[in-house]
Amino acid sequence: xxxxxxxxxxxxxxxxxxxxxxxxxxxxxxxxxxxxxxxxxxxxxxxxxxxxxxxxxxxxxxxxxxxxxxxxxxxxxxxxxxxxxxxxxxxxxxxxxxxxxxxxxxxxxxxxxxxxxxxxxxxxxxxxxxxxxxxxxxxxxxxxxx
Numbered sequence: 001x002x003x004x005x006x007x008x009x010x011x012x013x014x015x016x017x018x019x020x021x022x023x024x025x026x027x028x029x030x031x032x033x034x035x036x037x038x039x040x041x042x043x044x045x046x047x048x049x050x051x052x053x054x055x056x057x058x059x060x061x062x063x064x065x066x067x068x069x070x071x072x073x074x075x076x077x078x079x080x081x082x083x084x085x086x087x088x089x090x091x092x093x094x095x096x097x098x099x100x101x102x103x104x105x106x107x108x109x110x111x112x113x114x115x116x117x118x119x120x121x122x123x124x125x126x127x128x129x130x131x132x133x134x135x136x137x138x139x140x141x142x143x144x145x146x
Contacts, residue, residue, distance in 0.1 A: 010052040012101040013113045019053075020117040022046030027128060056101040065096030069122065077129045090122025 010018060025042025029035060069092030072085050098114035101107060 008048055008051040009055060010049070012053065012056060012103075012107060012109045015049045015052040016097055016100070016109050016113055016117050018045050019049035020120055022049060023121060024124070027124070031128070053101070056103060056107065059099055059102060062096045062099040065092045066100070069093040069096060069118075073122065073125045073129070076126060077132075080133060083126075086122065086126035089126070090118055093122045094118030 022042045022045030025038040025045065027042075029039030029042060032038075069089040072081070072089035072092070075081060076086060076089075094114050095118075096114075097109055097118050098111055100109050100114075
């Protein structure tokens with residue numbers, strides 16, 4: 001089996017962890033632009049994880065939960081939202097990951113994997129967008145004072 005085949009035929013748990021790791025590397029690149037390597041590796045990991053997940057029969061309600069959680073987090077990036085929205089988005093990510101793949105035997109995403117990845121992506125995104133928003137506000141205030 002080649003490396004490409006191995007990376008695109010991961011177990012559902014490994015695919016969700018790989019997707020999470022890829023997104024975290026993309027976050028790192030967005031936080032420290034110009035490094036190039038973390039963003040490139042993150043994009044490749046995310047694409048391999050998505051390709052691996054597409055080999056399984058994905059459940060549409062779970063995909064919709066993942067998209068809705070992501071949409072709430074993106075809305076928080078554009079405009080400050082209440083922390084309950086971030087909690088709801090994190091819960092949507094956890095439930096979406098947990099129900100994403102259902103198959104016989106070990107062909108599903110375990111609850112612990114879904115909880116860890118959903119918490120890391122949901123809460124981490126909410127915290128990082130809050131930090132970015134404060135930095136933008138401070139930059140505007142500093143520019144106004146100068």
